[in-house]
Amino acid sequence: MNPMPWTKRLAAWAAGLAAFLLPLWFVPHRWCERDSAAWFRGDEQLQAQLASGVERLVTNPLARAHFKTGSAQFNGEWLFGTYLMAGFGFGQTALEHPQWRARHLPLMELCIERILTGDVRAFDREMWRNDPLDTLDRDTGHDHAAYLGYFNLLLSFHRQLDPNSKFAPLNDRITTALVRRVERSPTMLLQSYPAEVYPVDNAAVIASIGPQHRPLVEKWIARCRECYLDSKTGLLIQAVEPHSGAAADSPRGSGTALAAYFLSFADPRLSRDLYRAAQTHLADTVFGFGVVREYPRHCREAGGDIDSGPVILGYSVSATGFLIAGSRIHGDSEEFARLTATAHLFGAPLQRADRREYVTGGPLGNAILFAMLTARRSSP
Amino acid sequence: MKRRLIQYAAEIIGLVALHFALLHWLAQRDIVSVIFSTGQHTPRWMIASAVAFLLVRLLVLLFLPGMILSRLVMLWLDARRRNRAPVEEHRH
Numbered sequence: 001m002n003p004m005p006w007t008k009r010l011a012a013w014a015a016g017l018a019a020f021l022l023p024l025w026f027v028p029h030r031w032c033e034r035d036s037a038a039w040f041r042g043d044e045q046l047q048a049q050l051a052s053g054v055e056r057l058v059t060n061p062l063a064r065a066h067f068k069t070g071s072a073q074f075n076g077e078w079l080f081g082t083y084l085m086a087g088f089g090f091g092q093t094a095l096e097h098p099q100w101r102a103r104h105l106p107l108m109e110l111c112i113e114r115i116l117t118g119d120v121r122a123f124d125r126e127m128w129r130n131d132p133l134d135t136l137d138r139d140t141g142h143d144h145a146a147y148l149g150y151f152n153l154l155l156s157f158h159r160q161l162d163p164n165s166k167f168a169p170l171n172d173r174i175t176t177a178l179v180r181r182v183e184r185s186p187t188m189l190l191q192s193y194p195a196e197v198y199p200v201d202n203a204a205v206i207a208s209i210g211p212q213h214r215p216l217v218e219k220w221i222a223r224c225r226e227c228y229l230d231s232k233t234g235l236l237i238q239a240v241e242p243h244s245g246a247a248a249d250s251p252r253g254s255g256t257a258l259a260a261y262f263l264s265f266a267d268p269r270l271s272r273d274l275y276r277a278a279q280t281h282l283a284d285t286v287f288g289f290g291v292v293r294e295y296p297r298h299c300r301e302a303g304g305d306i307d308s309g310p311v312i313l314g315y316s317v318s319a320t321g322f323l324i325a326g327s328r329i330h331g332d333s334e335e336f337a338r339l340t341a342t343a344h345l346f347g348a349p350l351q352r353a354d355r356r357e358y359v360t361g362g363p364l365g366n367a368i369l370f371a372m373l374t375a376r377r378s379s380p
Numbered sequence: 381m382k383r384r385l386i387q388y389a390a391e392i393i394g395l396v397a398l399h400f401a402l403l404h405w406l407a408q409r410d411i412v413s414v415i416f417s418t419g420q421h422t423p424r425w426m427i428a429s430a431v432a433f434l435l436v437r438l439l440v441l442l443f444l445p446g447m448i449l450s451r452l453v454m455l456w457l458d459a460r461r462r463n464r465a466p467v468e469e470h471r472h
Contacts, residue, residue: 004461012457019453023445032441068426287442345441346434350407359407360430 029288033341039373040333042096047374049356051093051100054370055107056355057363058086063119066363074306076123080115080147082363087111087154089370091161096374101161108158112167115151123147127193136177143181143190145198148174149205153265156208175209179216182206187245188223197242199228200255203262210266221267233296234277238307250299253282253292253319254307261325261375268329268378275326279335282319289345290338292319317346321368325375343369381459388451392444399440402433 004012038046062082067075087108094104114120116133124147125131132144155171165171181190182205192201206220227245228237235251236259260274282293294308294316295301304310309317320342327336347358347369358366406429 008461012454015457016450016454020443020446020450023449024442027445028442345437348403348433348437350403357407359403360434 024287026288028345029338029341032289032344033337035344036337036340037333039340040328040336042374042377044097046356047093047097048100049351049354050366050370050373051089051104051107052355053357054086054089054366056357057366058083058107058111058114062114062363064122069306071306073123073127076120076126077146077306078364080120080123080150082367083111083114083120084150084154085364085367085371087115088157089367089374091154091157092371092374092376094161095376105158105162108154108161109166112151112154112158115154121147124193136173139177139181139184141191142194143185143192145190145201145205146192148178149190149201149208150262152178152208153204153262156211157265160211175212178205178209179213182209182216182220186243187227187240188220189228189240189245191242195242197240197245197248198238198255199224199236199240200238200259200262203236203259207262207264207266217266221270224270229277230296232298233281234273235281235296236274250295250302252308253278253294253316254309254322256282257292257319257322257326261322261329261372264325264329264376264378271326272330272378275323275330275332278319278323278326279332283323283335283338284315285338286315288338289342290320290323290335290340291315291342292323292339294319321365321372324369325372328373328375329378331377340373343373381455384455388448388455392448395436395440395444399436402436406430406433 035043035046062079064072064075064079067078069075069078090104090108090111094101094108118125121132124144128142128144130140130142132147135142135144152171152174155165155167155174159165159168159171178190182188187197189197189199189202190205192198202220203224206217210217228240229235230237230251233251235253236256237247237249238252238255239249240246241248256274256278260271260278263271263274278292281296284291284293293314294304294311295314301311301314304316307318311317320339324336324339324343327333327339343358346360347365348360349356350359358369361369
């Protein structure tokens with residue numbers, strides 16, 4: 001047999017390469033996003049399966065030692081974040097499917113009770129050297145925004161679901177303290193830890209006091225739009241100087257996407273604007289999979305940190321996961337499908353009996369995805 | 381050609397089976413969740429297992445469809461060339 005001429009050999013290789021690349025563009029993301037329409041419309045079976053998975057995680061004893069970030073501080077934050085996000089997930093699903101209230105409200109209360117334990121509060125206490133709940137009635141400059149803001153939002157949400165919430169007195173005490181501290185602050189921002197101020201944490205603070213203190217919320221929203229959004233992109237500045245409020249970090253994807261979620265509880269318009277800014281300036285696709293950059297293109301990129309998670313080729317794990325909520329809240333089914341495809345690819349969901357867990361997520365990742373995939377859709 | 385088709389099918393089944401076995405095994409031991417939270421205290425074998433799992437998963441979910449199609453195309457082109465070769469040799 002004669003050897004094949006080089007032109008034919010080249011043509012054969014080109015055909016092989018085309019046959020390799022063609023499915024890469026069209027098949028994997030479609031396979032991975034096959035459940036996205038059901039997630040988007042709030043499919044009962046999918047939500048119940050993930051709720052069961054998260055229920056198993058939060059009803060088993062969890063401690064800081066379970067997390068392996070390499071820092072006791074971050075391990076504590078992740079323990080807190082697990083119960084917090086699981087609590088939001090149970091609350092959101094109880095709201096979306098009222099027949100689940102009897103089961104999911106007690107689970108939400110379990111998460112709140114766990115957050116109240118000394119072990120979960122420890123990360124904040126160690127940073128401030130006093131307890132966030134013991135200092136509610138006095139102002140010593142110890143704001144405790146990281147613990148109090150997020151926790152109070154969960155309490156306010158629980159109260160919305162159950163007006164006779166047994167946590168109402170605590171919710172009122174924290175709200176009073178936060179309102180007093182925001183009014184006292186020249187920047188209208190509270191410190192998460194000594195000399196550390198993050199607008200995203202303050203978005204949770206403001207969302208948590210929203211129902212009862214609308215004028216203060218409106219004032220804060222106006223200040224945020226004026227001072228804490230990047231003028232070029234509308235993205236949220238990640239960190240600011242404690243006294244001047246000047247930017248201390250770039251506008252970033254993880255903070256913007258998470259703030260879009262939390263602010264949906266208090267101000268859907270700012271939430272929508274943050275979502276659109278992230279979608280416009282940070283969202284991208286790779287082979288049809290939705291990914292979100294941590295830094296906008298005009299900013300110098302730093303590596304990943306505890307906020308962004310690993311940053312691979314400029315794309316952030318946290319920002320990509322958090323933006324799922326924004327896309328569902330603001331009715332962007334196409335972005336939601338692209339992002340859930342990525343969550344499926346890297347999250348590796350595993351179905352066991354009636355339970356679904358994302359294998360790479362661990363307790364925090366599963367709790368976050370539970371909250372993001374079931375985020376409440378805002379009315380058009 | 382038949383032998384190569386069987387070999388390809390065996391490779392595909394092997395890869396998919398490896399992915400599922402790793403998924404279940406690692407999930408049971410909660411090993412792979414360290415991939416997004418690695419710190420200084422994470423044992424290296426856990427990180428290596430998690431990375432290996434993700435590589436296998438990417439291979440199966442991202443690249444396997446293209447690998448299958450490209451191999452089938454190459455196989456078909458090869459078979460066509462072999463079928464044509466005796467005719468062309470006969471003409472000469």
